[in-house]
Amino acid sequence: MGETNLPQAVSDRVGDDRDQKRGRVLILAGSDSGGGAGVQADIKAVTMLGGFAATAITAVTIQNTLGVHGVYPLPIDVIEAQAKAVLDDIGADALKTGMLGSVEVVEAVAGLIDYADNVPTVVDPVMIAKGGSPLLEDRAVEAVRRLMVPRAALLTPNAPEAEALTGIAVADLDGQRRAGEALLEMGARAVLMKGGHVPGETVIDLLLTRDGETVLESERIDTRHTHGTGCTLASACAAGIAKGLPLQVAVAEAWAYVAEAIRRAPGLGQGHGPLDHGWPLRGR
Numbered sequence: 001m002g003e004t005n006l007p008q009a010v011s012d013r014v015g016d017d018r019d020q021k022r023g024r025v026l027i028l029a030g031s032d033s034g035g036g037a038g039v040q041a042d043i044k045a046v047t048m049l050g051g052f053a054a055t056a057i058t059a060v061t062i063q064n065t066l067g068v069h070g071v072y073p074l075p076i077d078v079i080e081a082q083a084k085a086v087l088d089d090i091g092a093d094a095l096k097t098g099m100l101g102s103v104e105v106v107e108a109v110a111g112l113i114d115y116a117d118n119v120p121t122v123v124d125p126v127m128i129a130k131g132g133s134p135l136l137e138d139r140a141v142e143a144v145r146r147l148m149v150p151r152a153a154l155l156t157p158n159a160p161e162a163e164a165l166t167g168i169a170v171a172d173l174d175g176q177r178r179a180g181e182a183l184l185e186m187g188a189r190a191v192l193m194k195g196g197h198v199p200g201e202t203v204i205d206l207l208l209t210r211d212g213e214t215v216l217e218s219e220r221i222d223t224r225h226t227h228g229t230g231c232t233l234a235s236a237c238a239a240g241i242a243k244g245l246p247l248q249v250a251v252a253e254a255w256a257y258v259a260e261a262i263r264r265a266p267g268l269g270q271g272h273g274p275l276d277h278g279w280p281l282r283g284r
Helices: 003-018 038-048 076-089 103-116 138-151 159-166 173-185 229-242 247-263
Strands: 024-032 052-064 067-073 094-097 121-123 190-193 202-209 212-219
Touching: 024 038, 024 076, 024 103, 024 229, 038 052, 038 229, 038 247, 052 076, 052 103, 076 103, 094 103, 094 229, 103 138, 121 138, 121 229, 138 159, 159 173, 173 190, 173 202, 202 247, 212 247, 229 247
Parallel strands: 024 052, 024 094, 094 121
Antiparallel strands: 052 067, 190 202, 202 212
16 A cells, blocks of 8 residues: 555544444543543543543643642644544544633634534533633633534533623523523534532533423532532543433433542542542442
């Protein structure tokens, strides 16, 4: 085989693989040195739910349970090269995006979603770390609204993120519903409105599609160990989608996995500690 034929052969093979749901998830997100959020949480969640995790790291953060102490974005060409190396060889059945940080990275990742050619994307519009540190420039919110929301097979905002994207107050279930419907109108194919920031004795997550809604409700767990919950939930959803599960099933399985991971949080660190991503290994 001549050298000039190799890229097409690789493309053909990867294209064939994409027709088979094999649980491959390409994660485009930042690294969390503390291991509770970011690509570290993503890899654990995808693996525990039976998927295969690959990564394109967007930034390196200096981080622990007490907060984010430094953020070092990677060059755009490095982000793109990581993603294309995976897509051109291993392939992907789903993409998951997390911390993007800047307009330039949002634009690059939107281009990579297009490059992946119809691979469903779970978009977690990360804006603020659990400890309050900003992880997305203010001027990048509009880029997320314009470029990421319409590319989302599933968008997973918490209440503050949904408010930033829509301008709609999210303080109760009605607010969750109205903001979620607005995000559907903006082009997302499905929206999982997370309710952890909404006051109340119970936590209600609301999955909205153009066909209706699904309510996921549980008692609120009194714990400070919730670092990485959003990353974990989005990646768990991506794992289910990558395995070919129907959206509602993928979300329900991810939701149950995260709820138990919060209940079993190991209590590490002096601040907002991580979840127990590995609880399925130890059984119920």
